Amino acid sequence: MTTAPDPRRRNEKSHRAIVTAALDLCVERGYGQVTMEAIAAQAGVSKKTIYRWWPSKGAVVLEGIAELVGEVTPFLDTGDIVADLTTQLTAVLDHMMTGPRSAVYAGVIAESHHDRELVGALSAMVGPRIEAARERLRRAREQGQLAADADVDLIIDLLYGPLYYRLLLHLEPYSPERIRMVIERTLAVFAPPAE
Template sequence: MRDEKGMDVTPPRMERPHTGRRRNEAARRAILDAALRLLTESDGTPVTVDAIARAAGVGKQTVYRWWPSKGAVLLDALIDQAGQEVPSPETGSLRDDLHAFITATFDGAQRPPSAPALRALVREAAHDVHLAEMMRAFTATRRAALQDLLARGRDGGELPEDADLGLIIDQIYGVFWYRFLLGHAPLDHAAADRLTDSVLRGPVS
């Protein structure tokens, strides 16, 4: 059994309320806070579970009792901090909705402490199948939101009937991740403006 974040929240047993000591909420918070701090301060070297446990003043087993892997802790810490959803706006204009979506995406990833933590998380995901799958699921929900937004615009006649929405989505998230991970070009508001116009109208300025 897993909650909306993919975390394990299976109760110890069905049909028996609970016996014994309860989960220490302070320890949970300390672990998430320590994980986020280490993720944020990571200078490229991987964040270790020992370091998280030590920084949280917690035994390593307490981490593994509540999370299935290191990646799960890191992802949970980042989601916890992100405050969740970027709302999908509905202004009635495809151009405005899309521009708001792209700007929010760029801003959300750009502002500290998200940026270094997210980069560190991607590095971890490269070697952690478990974490990679969780991130794939998380990003799929964002792609779906963008798909809805574009489909509304197409139905409203602001995009050709046979427009390739999947390609537009991949152009937007492709540019985002490519620039975010390589860091060779900015993800500022000017870039969001130009990307919005480019995917809707081509390279005309």
């Protein structure tokens, strides 16, 4: 039962340095090779300081990820569900599944299967985004852009599933054209009946 530290007295400079160092090291040598010692060294910080504020390595990296995720475009509502999904999924693809950062994101998801605490943190991050997608799709359904009986959760699985599947099984990520095709094809199944 270590008493909780006082957030007001937290050194923001160290805070930033730690998160940045963690992310940089992940990109540089891969998540699995990153150690707390290395993060502390690179950030010019004592290990003790890291453990004071985060429970595990995964938690540190997750905070970095959360910032990256924050850059992802929030769900738009231009009235055109296909266009909005394309915008969103393309952004997700660009920010999380392409380039060196993809390894970082994949690494955290991976680590969550070893680290019980990370499961919660990850869910807290992913959950609201799924909810946002659900929301947006429901609205589209109400506006008649999808069939009245369209299964919103199923649509989400069909759209996001392949993205994560390819990321986590080391398959080539989708190109922007391909992601458009997935959206187009998937939504076609749930299109409203032609009159």
